[in-house]
Amino acid sequence: MTGRLANDSEQIDRRTSRAICDAVGERLQQSLRPDPRLPTHLEQLLNELKRLERETH
Secondary structure, rough: HHHHHHHHOOOOOOOHHHHHHHHHHHHHHHHHHOOOOOHHHHHHHHHHHHHHHHOOO
């Protein structure tokens, strides 16, 4: 691994490295973005909870 780092032709500058990291980060955020919709059962439970809260207030 040390020999690889010593080869200047394989090194990239800080600005390029930052751009690569930013691009990878953006793609990961898009890929890992949670589904905004709740599972049906959980949504039904939340609706039931809201209904019960309205009845008690």
